[in-house]
Each structure stands twice: as structure tokens, then as C-alpha cells.
Amino acid sequence: MANPPHDTMPPTLSSQYDPHAIEQMLFDSWMAGHYFEQDAAESKATGQASYVVSIPPPNVTGSLHMGHALNNTIQDALIRYHRMAGRPTRWVLGTDHAGIATQNKVEQKLAKEGKTRFDVGRDRFIELCWEWRDEYGSTIVEQLKRMGCSCDYTHEWFTMDEHYQKAVRTTFVEWFERGLIYRGNRIINWCPRCTTALSDIEVEHEDADGSLWHIRYELDEPTTLPDGTTMTHAVVATTRPETMLGDVAIAVHPSDKRYKGLVGTTATLPLVGRKLTIVADEYVDPEFGTGMVKITPAHDANDFEIGERHQLEQVKVLTDTGTIVDEEPYAAYAGLDRYEARKAIVRDLEAGGYLVEIEEHAHAVGHCYRCHTIIEPYLSEQWFVDMKPLAAPAIEAVRDGRVKIHPQRWEQVYFHWMENIRDWCISRQLWWGHRIPVFYCDACDEMMASMTDITVCPKCDGPVRQDEDVLDTWFSSQLWPFATLGWPDDTPELDYFYPTSTLSTARDILFLWVARMIMSSMDLLDGKIPFSDVIIHPTVFNKEGKRMSKSLGTGVDPLDLMADYGADAMRFGLMLQVTGVQDLKFDDEKLLSSRNFANKIWNASRFVLMNIEDGASALPDSAHPTSLANLSIADRWILSRLANLTETVTRGLEAFQFGEVARALYEFFWSEFCDWYIEFAKGRLQGDDSADRAQVQQTLVFVLDNALRLLHPFMPFLTDEIWKTLPREAHDEALAQSIMVAPWPNAAEFTHLIDPDAEHAIERIKAVVTAARAVRARYGLSPRTELTAMVNASKTDAELLGKNTALITSLGRLESLAAYEGLEKPAQASVTVAAGLEIYIPLDALVDFDAERTKLEKERTKTATDLERYERKLANEGFLAKAAPEIIEKDRAIAAELTEVLTRIDEQLTELG
RNA sequence: GCGCGAUUAGCUCAGUUGGUAGAGCACUUGCUCGACACGCAAGGGGUCACAAGUUCAAGUCUUGUAUCGCGCACCA
Numbered sequence A: 001m002a003n004p005p006h007d008t009m010p011p012t013l014s015s016q017y018d019p020h021a022i023e024q025m026l027f028d029s030w031m032a033g034h035y036f037e038q039d040a041a042e043s044k045a046t047g048q049a050s051y052v053v054s055i056p057p058p059n060v061t062g063s064l065h066m067g068h069a070l071n072n073t074i075q076d077a078l079i080r081y082h083r084m085a086g087r088p089t090r091w092v093l094g095t096d097h098a099g100i101a102t103q104n105k106v107e108q109k110l111a112k113e114g115k116t117r118f119d120v121g122r123d124r125f126i127e128l129c130w131e132w133r134d135e136y137g138s139t140i141v142e143q144l145k146r147m148g149c150s151c152d153y154t155h156e157w158f159t160m161d162e163h164y165q166k167a168v169r170t171t172f173v174e175w176f177e178r179g180l181i182y183r184g185n186r187i188i189n190w191c192p193r194c195t196t197a198l199s200d201i202e203v204e205h206e207d208a209d210g211s212l213w214h215i216r217y218e219l220d221e222p223t224t225l226p227d228g229t230t231m232t233h234a235v236v237a238t239t240r241p242e243t244m245l246g247d248v249a250i251a252v253h254p255s256d257k258r259y260k261g262l263v264g265t266t267a268t269l270p271l272v273g274r275k276l277t278i279v280a281d282e283y284v285d286p287e288f289g290t291g292m293v294k295i296t297p298a299h300d301a302n303d304f305e306i307g308e309r310h311q312l313e314q315v316k317v318l319t320d321t322g323t324i325v326d327e328e329p330y331a332a333y334a335g336l337d338r339y340e341a342r343k344a345i346v347r348d349l350e351a352g353g354y355l356v357e358i359e360e361h362a363h364a365v366g367h368c369y370r371c372h373t374i375i376e377p378y379l380s381e382q383w384f385v386d387m388k389p390l391a392a393p394a395i396e397a398v399r400d401g402r403v404k405i406h407p408q409r410w411e412q413v414y415f416h417w418m419e420n421i422r423d424w425c426i427s428r429q430l431w432w433g434h435r436i437p438v439f440y441c442d443a444c445d446e447m448m449a450s451m452t453d454i455t456v457c458p459k460c461d462g463p464v465r466q467d468e469d470v471l472d473t474w475f476s477s478q479l480w481p482f483a484t485l486g487w488p489d490d491t492p493e494l495d496y497f498y499p500t501s502t503l504s505t506a507r508d509i510l511f512l513w514v515a516r517m518i519m520s521s522m523d524l525l526d527g528k529i530p531f532s533d534v535i536i537h538p539t540v541f542n543k544e545g546k547r548m549s550k551s552l553g554t555g556v557d558p559l560d561l562m563a564d565y566g567a568d569a570m571r572f573g574l575m576l577q578v579t580g581v582q583d584l585k586f587d588d589e590k591l592l593s594s595r596n597f598a599n600k601i602w603n604a605s606r607f608v609l610m611n612i613e614d615g616a617s618a619l620p621d622s623a624h625p626t627s628l629a630n631l632s633i634a635d636r637w638i639l640s641r642l643a644n645l646t647e648t649v650t651r652g653l654e655a656f657q658f659g660e661v662a663r664a665l666y667e668f669f670w671s672e673f674c675d676w677y678i679e680f681a682k683g684r685l686q687g688d689d690s691a692d693r694a695q696v697q698q699t700l701v702f703v704l705d706n707a708l709r710l711l712h713p714f715m716p717f718l719t720d721e722i723w724k725t726l727p728r729e730a731h732d733e734a735l736a737q738s739i740m741v742a743p744w745p746n747a748a749e750f751t752h753l754i755d756p757d758a759e760h761a762i763e764r765i766k767a768v769v770t771a772a773r774a775v776r777a778r779y780g781l782s783p784r785t786e787l788t789a790m791v792n793a794s795k796t797d798a799e800l801l802g803k804n805t806a807l808i809t810s811l812g813r814l815e816s817l818a819a820y821e822g823l824e825k826p827a828q829a830s831v832t833v834a835a836g837l838e839i840y841i842p843l844d845a846l847v848d849f850d851a852e853r854t855k856l857e858k859e860r861t862k863t864a865t866d867l868e869r870y871e872r873k874l875a876n877e878g879f880l881a882k883a884a885p886e887i888i889e890k891d892r893a894i895a896a897e898l899t900e901v902l903t904r905i906d907e908q909l910t911e912l913g
Numbered sequence B: 001g002c003g004c005g006a007u008u009a010g011c012u013c014a015g016u017u018g019g020u021a022g023a024g025c026a027c028u029u030g031c032u033c034g035a036c037a038c039g040c041a042a043g044g045g046g047u048c049a050c051a052a053g054u055u056c057a058a059g060u061c062u063u064g065u066a067u068c069g070c071g072c073a074c075c076a
Helices: A019-032 A040-045 A066-084 A099-112 A122-136 A139-147 A162-177 A241-246 A257-262 A301-309 A338-351 A388-399 A410-419 A473-477 A492-497 A507-524 A558-565 A567-576 A588-610 A633-654 A658-686 A690-711 A716-723 A730-736 A747-753 A756-779 A795-803 A805-812 A849-875 A877-882 A885-912
Strands: A051-054 A089-095 A156-158 A181-191 A196-198 A203-224 A230-238 A249-252 A266-268 A275-280 A292-295 A355-368 A376-385 A404-406 A438-441 A447-449 A464-466 A500-505 A531-536 A788-792 A816-820 A829-834 A837-842
Touching: A019 A139, A019 A558, A019 A567, A019 A716, A040 A492, A051 A066, A066 A089, A066 A139, A066 A500, A066 A558, A066 A567, A066 A633, A089 A139, A089 A492, A099 A122, A139 A558, A139 A567, A162 A181, A162 A447, A162 A473, A162 A507, A181 A301, A196 A376, A203 A241, A203 A257, A203 A338, A230 A241, A230 A292, A241 A338, A249 A301, A275 A292, A292 A301, A301 A376, A338 A355, A388 A410, A388 A507, A404 A410, A410 A507, A473 A507, A500 A507, A507 A531, A558 A567, A558 A588, A567 A588, A567 A658, A567 A716, A588 A658, A588 A690, A588 A716, A633 A658, A633 A690, A633 A747, A633 A756, A658 A690, A658 A805, A690 A716, A756 A788, A756 A795, A756 A805, A756 A829, A756 A837, A756 A849, A795 A805, A795 A816, A805 A816, A829 A849, A829 A885, A849 A877, A849 A885
Parallel strands: A051 A089, A051 A500, A089 A156, A249 A275, A404 A531, A500 A531, A788 A816
Antiparallel strands: A181 A196, A181 A376, A203 A230, A203 A266, A203 A355, A249 A292, A266 A275, A438 A447, A438 A464, A788 A837, A829 A837
């Protein structure tokens, strides 16, 4: 029986690839198989090094966006690769309590009932936050499952878990006791909508068109200046006229000769009547404006510092919600919002003749990164971390390569920030979060940080109260990689899985999160780094290159994409676009190609399966060819390409070059395996030579098997579904359970498959086939038209072609093939010169001399241009003297070949007349 | 102001120690032949932003210019 029956196709692979028919079932089978879980103690006993990824914990308020889709595909690809490569892996999963974001959501919910958090009270409000988390917190985890992410779902963390709270509190108390955490009354960034302090890096600056109001402040005593003129008033400029209510001084530069006599005198603040001292301070730029600056210590960070230097009063004129305080002598503005107050004050200044000029002025305005409200520099008592001592070792760890950041250019961004690091404001005036474990005794003024809640002052037995504030969410996030492994306790997980391996994240949290993890880990865990590699992945923008935004409707929902294309196609499409340099302008088109690719893999697999039905090739995993001697040239070629692919993919994953890996997989599977090898295989599968048929079947299965493994980290569902249908011998049944536990193809074990001779040979075979197809296309000949190919080739090439006549005639749809050295051009034939061959396709009366001439002339031009370049190069003495010998040799060979090609083309042209 | 990145085919982008410019989509032409029309085959299309420099040799290295994008820091 020469042909296997075609109606016994395995029922498991339907004729059309439908991702939705397989994804959920496969995921359930992975969970049931516990493939995502690795026990720390058992793994340690194997003596193997672990591979661990801590997921950047998504906010409980969040849902999956394109950045998550990209980042989690990267992490899953790495985890799956290392798992197959035999390392005990864990992908640590969890979510972040997201203080401000969650509090805002719950407040919005309350607002719909007409309530504020103050109506329900602190305890109830926190309960509501937990309820929110219980309701929505699992959304994103379910979405990760949908993507096929192989996280350890049996150990899911939350940054407000009891154990996590212990880690946070331990950190606070330790740093407090070492004096790294301190309290201070300073200007911080205040969000008047969230009514909380923010750290410097939680403020987003945006350029805005504003105005510069020039205001006239009357001097109390007219003063004669060094230039002889008499000055009666000062003119100061401000972008924030409403803060003038809090002015306490005017500053000039100490070396500004113009105003020498002025320092020490006073002026009167319009509308308020306060006496302003004129002080000299280096901060003032004499070149800017009039060289005179109004000083508002309570509402501007620079003014605050000037105020400190000159012991100036701090007059707060704004409340925590950004309205004017109800105090004399400006009670007229009391309760006005800062922008209403601005209008009113400008109006009153103008009416009083104090407004000199309004100038247009562009400047950067800070916004809250959570609600986008304009930030107010605000004087208040807050907790800070002294960062310099923490930063120093963390700088060193990146400097000496213990922690590597990819792409490497981000390291200098890291250094720049770390070397100029400022103290971190960690207190937040919120309710949802880790409450600051500091207790105050009102009786004796004692202040203490404590691991346990205390109610009685240990010093004086007086009543104590806990600090009302909570910690910055990032204070807890910074502990993520080690707190999620059990720190501060000594656990087997911390022992075996820490430090973790790779952290993949978006660039906008390099400072907020990544740098702080390095700092806290090194400080709290005896200098241990939290991870050895940091991947800063591209930012996903929309098609127009704009930031994706849910509120603007410019976002793309990964769930929609998976519904349209399948999870594998979305993953592969994203990986295709990861280059390490460019950000990613997301376009569905790439997913369409990837969906088509998935379908291609599916159908090529169907082809293989339906052609091994005669049972000759149930292939054990160990069956990879050890001897190439008996293999056909096509088999040797595809195995050589597979060996090459294995090397490329493995190296690429190790170097985080995901785009390169994806392209290599695509190219190999589609252009080499499907377009050529499977086509070569077809004739052999239908031939009478049963030994050859067995050989091609084995090779098909072997290559498909390994290609699926290499594809698996990017396309987990599809590859596993196909994997399960591959024939196996009985002892390989464990392997058949899932491709997830199949060993990663070992490039070192494939080196013997690399076969330059076979690659050379296939190049010649392809040239003949392509020439025949091209003639057919050029002449518009139907596939049924019978053609013959006659090839003038070197002796070895001619022999090679002769041996593979069947392959060539089959793919080129040729009647026959003749190849020998010195073959003369038949009359009325089309000519192709390629791969060192002269290929003639006799056309009899069909031949179109003009068309042939046009084609040959075009080839001649190209060849002549190329040859000229090489000849020039080879005539250059400098080149001959300095270029590497192998380059010269190679170029000589190319030049010789081009010369020959040109000669042949010219001969053909002469003949055509 | 300081720093980073980009500029390659109509579009979106690859191009890893400097050595004959690539892919996907789009376009043209022809194909129901038993894996796949989510396909097959054959084609067309590029002074690698510009200018100097280094080099035997530059898309690739250096410097400068232009345009776009992004950080950081901001003088009221």
C-alpha cells in the first residue's frame, strides 16, 4: 500500500484552527497537572539552580491592558523556556492594594450614594475596600489565565495580607530605629483632590500655557538706589497670584548692585497689608524679570528653603482641599477654590492699581499621577526616608553588573536618578493602606515605632494614639520579591527561590519600584540583590503612536484581541514587535499575520499527522538522527536548519531578544519547513520506496516535534494541543501529557546536524525549481503545460541534481530534467543563471524572444553593477593589504562567479540576437 | 537647560562584533493539484534623513545639522 488512507485523519485536529476550541481545556489540564508549581525544598534537593520571576503586581483596581499583555507574555515565555530547560521555576503571582487608586474607587462608589468616607468612618471604609478587593481583585488574575500565563496560582499574594503587613512593619520599625525614617515639616507635593501627600516621583509634569503676573509692592520708605534714582515700589512676578496672600518677604540677589540699598528695608503687601522684609539670597536670578522675587514659604518649595535660611514666617493660606483659609485680613476670599481665588485676587489687584502687566508664560505644571489634579506644594508634617545611604550599595550593584538592566542604556537613567536621589515622602493621608506603626504619648511626648500595637505608653503609662497616616503603596511594593517568598521569616522559599532571576517591567516604574526594590533588598537582606536581570520592555502605544488611554477611548483591550485572534496569536504578534529599542505602535495587522501563522502551524501539523498513519513512525523522543549517512539531502537540509534554529532561539531567549526569536521561528516554520521541506516530502510520501517513506516520516515528525517545543514559550496553547496528537511509543507517555514538561531542544546536541553540503545542495535544487516556476509565470503557462529543464552544471552539481530528479520535477512540475557538465543551450529556450547553474527551459514556439531579452538585460545590468563593485574592491591595494584574508577570498569567489554569470548572460544575449 | 531614542520599500518595522539591503502588510500577475485561500507561486518597489570624518570598506563607528518622540530638572 503506497499511500496512507486520507480519511483516517486524527479527530483531534479539526481542519480549521480554532483557538477558542482548545484554550480553556488546555489551561484546565495544565492546572490539573500542577505544572506551574514547584516545591522549594524538593527542588533544592535536586541541586538545580532555580529560575524565578516575580510578577509586577497588578493593581486590584486594574484590568488587563496592552502593557500587561506584552509584559506577561515576556515573563511567561521566559518561565516556560526555563521550565523546559529543566530548571525548577516559580512565577510568583499577586496583586497590589494600590492605596490611592482603590480608595478613589471606593469613594466614587460612596459618592453615588451621596456619601463621603467620613460619613462611614475609617473602620467601615477599610471594610469596604476589602470588599472591593474581594469583588474585583481576581479579575486580572483570570485574565492572566486566559493568556495562558503559567504563574504559580497556588501561592497568590496580596500586599495587604497579614504576612505582608508583617514585612512592611518590620521594615518600617527597623528603618525608624536606625534613623533612616524621620518626621519633618516640609513642603511636599499635595493632591487637593486625594487630600494626601505624594512623593516627588508621583507627580507628572506637563507643559502648560500660563501667565506671569507682574505686581507692584509699595516700599515703605522710598529708597535711593546706587544709580541715583529713587525707588518707590518693587515689581515682582508670579505664576500663582493667589499665593501672594502668604508672602512674607521679597528677595534679591546679594550681588545685585541695583538693589543694594534695599536689603533690610520693608514693603507692604497689597490687599493684605503685611510688612515684607527685603532679603538677599543667592537663589534669586538677577537676570530673570526684575530680579526681585516674592517669597511665599508655605506654598513654594524654593521659597520654603529661602524662608528657612532667613527665619521667615510660614503663612499658610490654602486648606488641604485647595481653598483659601478663613482668616483675617483676607477672609473675603475664604472658601474660594485656588483658581477662583486667583481670579478674584487678580481683579482686586487690578482695581487697586497694583497689576503692572500680564505676560504669557509657558511652564511645567505638576499633576497627581492618580487623578491628574494639579498638585499643590504644601507645607505639612510628613514621614520621610533618608535615601542616600540606601542608594549607595544599589548603585554599586548595577555598576558592577550584579544587576543588569536591559536594554543597557536604562542603566544610566538609573544612575542619574540614584545619584541625585532625594528623601522619600512615605506618609499618605489615606485610610486604605499600611498604617504607620508609630505611636504617640500625649502625656510625655514619647514617640515610638512598634511591631505590635500599643495602647499604654511604656514610659509614663499614659494613653497613646497611633499615627493616622498610612504608607505610600510603593513602600510596600518595594518589598515584593522577598516578602512574597516569606521574608522576614526564614522560609524554604526564600532560601531556594531568592534572589529571583528576571524582572520584566515598564519603564515608568524604574524609579517608583525597581530602584526601590534593589535598595530595600540590599539593605534588609544583607546585601542580597532582588533579581539579576531587569527587562525594561517597550511601551505599547496605539497605531498613531499615542499613549493608550481607557478614558480617551484610544486603548485596545487584550481580551478583545484574544477573542478575535486567539491568545497564541496575540502573544506571538506582540513578541514579533519587541526589539529592545523601539516602542511599539500597536496595529492589529501583526496579529493577523500571527493568527495566519498559527493556522499554518496547525495545518502543517495536520499534514504530518495524516501522513504517518501507516504506523511506521511512532517516534520515540530519543529518535533524533545520529547518523546522517543514510538520509536524503532534503532531510539533511531541514535538520541542519533545525539545528540552526535551535541555536538562534535558545541564544535569543537567553539574551531577551524576543523579536529576533519570533522572526526566526516564523521564518523557519513557514518558509523552510512548510514551503520547501513539506513540499519535498509530498512526492516521497506517495512513492513506492517504503524505506524512504519511513525516513521522510521520521524526519517530518522529528522536526515538527522540535519546532513545537521551540515555539511553545510563545504559543503555549496551540503547541500543546498538537503535541498531544503526535505519535509516541509507550514509554514516552509521560512526555505526551504536555509539551510543558518536554525537554528543551539542546543546541549542543544538534551540532552534528549542521550540514553545509546539504544547504549548498538544496540551494541548487531550489534554483532549478524556481527557474521553472518563474518561466511558467512569465509566459502565463498553465500548470498542465509540460516543460523540461536542461541544466549546464559542474560535475558535482550535475550529479547532485540527477540524484534528486524526482524532487525537482515534482516541485517544478517538470516533465523531465537533464543535467550535465557542458550541456549546450537548446534552441528556443528560456535561460536562467542562478546558484552556479545555467538552467534552460525549452519553449519551442512559445518562446518570446523580446521577453527573454528584457529579462536577461535586466539581469545583466544588475550583475554588471555588482561585478564592477567587486572588481573595484579587488583592484584596491589597500583592500588587499588590510582586509581579512577570508574576506578577500570570499570576494574573489563572488567576483569570479559574477564574471561567469555575466559571460553566460552575454552569450545568451548574443544568441538571442 | 541636561540626557535618551528614532529617521531603512507606499505603511509598520527588522538588520547583534563594519564585508552583495530584509520581513509582514499593501500592490501586480497567475493558481480549487488531497495540510492550509488565515493558502500557493512568480514579480514590482529602497542614494538606508542630511553633511562631514574614521576605514581598504559605513545602514552599521565618530562629530555636526534637521525633524519627531520620550525622560529628568526647572527662574518667580
